[in-house]
Amino acid sequence: MLVGFKATIPFTLASKFISTYNYGFLSITPTTTLFTPPASLKRDENKEVDNYAELKEKVENLGICCNSVTPEEYTRLMCPKCKGGQLIERSLSFHMSWKRNYALWRCFNFECGWAGQILAHNSTATMTSDGVHQLGRTNSPRILTEENLKLEPLDDVLAAYFAKRMISKDTLERNHVMQMAGDQIIMAFTYRRNGMLIGCKYRTLEKRFWQEKGTDKVLYGLDGVRDADEIIIVEGEVDKLSVEEAGFPNCVSVPNGAPQSIASKELIPPEEDIRFSYLWNCAECLEKASKILLATDGDLPGQALAGELARRLGKERCWQVCWPKKDEFSSYKDANEVLVNLGSEALKEAIECAVPYEMQNLN
Ligand SMILES: [Zn+2]
Known part of the structure; x- marks a missing residue:
């Protein structure tokens, strides 16, 4: 069912009636998926079918039998490389997109690890890691x-840097x-998503940040919340690692920090919601959670971020973490500050004392 875009429809990931979108149309389907089933594709339908058939053929030429695959879902298949290893398991995690015409896979048999991705040859769609259309993207997948990002294990300087910030080697x-690599x-x-490297954020000791270009925006730590009923969201990668030190692996970080202030205007449709595209790109994880703890920074941008997240995720299932007081006049700023100054127990306690978002933000 496709309907025209109506500005009055709230776009929240929490809604039972999830807003889905493709090709400039917005469809409202009473399901828990963010994606429109193939049958409802209207535009260039024949071309989509051609692309899909071509992609399927390519995948099958690699020895992957994808007859049982549902587009947009992750399916466990028999790996043609290792045949499932000694246990003869369905070790190949396979994902195929109908709309974007690509497939990706990884074998979780430890001794095999075969991974790859493929795009339908005559597709005009651009590759994304999860099938969500990204506007203006023309890069090849x-x-x-x-290896190709030239990454290597942490050296002594960075090991010491993280040790000072109380992040353990295990984490x-x-x-x-x-x-x-380099000087x-x-x-x-x-x-990562399903163990596959899909993006990278770099940071110097002087706090300069940049991200690998041409990659999808997703939450950092996504694989840790795949089946989580409670999800903690923080504002930076080091805060995510800090929360893990306090015993919560079910934590993700936003990839791009906080906005300066909360936008006064109404929510925009997902396909235009570029700054928060990571929420829509991770919808299949977020929509399953019954409780979401917003543990952003205590400063104004951090609170604006909490507000922007809450209005998209659904305020009724959001809780807010308040950081402990530093002195009479101020509080600690973020999860890492609490960890470094007060320890992991205090951080755990702060998270456990989260209050319902709507109660914390009455006006
Ligand atoms: Zn394998």
Whole structure:
């Protein structure tokens, strides 16, 4: 069912009636998916079918049998490389997009690890990692690897930097925190989805940030919240690692920090909501959660970010974390400050004392 865009429809990921979109149309479907099923595609339908058939053929030429695959879902298949290893498991995690005409896969058999992605030849769509259309994207798909990004394990300087910020070696390794090869000291926070490297954010010791170009915006730490009923959202990668130190692996960070202030205007349609595209790109994880804890920075931009997240995720399931007081006049700013100054127990306590967002923000 496709309907024209109506400005009055609230775009929240929490709604039972999820807003989905494609090709400039907005469709409202009473399902829990953000994506329109193939049958409702209207524009260039025949071309879509051609592309899909071509992609399917290419995938099958690689030995992957994708007859049982539902587009837009992750399916476990038999890996043609290792045949499922000793346990003969369906070790290949496979994802195919109908609309964007690409497929990607990774084998979770430890000894195999075969991974790849493929685009339908005559597709005009551009590659994204999850099938969500990104406006203005004309780049070819990029296959990211630690090798082609020239990433290497953390050296002593950065190990000491993280130790000072109370982030343990285990947490760094679990999150594949690396550094850029070369003379400069540059941290590399790797963004992954189903174990696959799909983006990277770099940071110097002087707090200069940049991101790998031509990649989709997603939440940092996404694989840790895949089936989480409660999700904690923080404002930076180091805060995500800090929250993990306090015993919460179900935490993600936004990829691009906080806005200066909360926008006064009504929410815009998802396809135009570029700054928050990471929410729409991660909708399949976020929409499953019954409770979302907003643990952004205590400053004004951090509170604006909490507000922007809450109005998109649905205020009724959002809770707000308030950071402990530093002295009579001020509070600690973020999760890492609390961890460094008060320790992991205090950070855990602050998170557990979150209050309902609507109660905290009555006006
Ligand atoms: Zn395999």
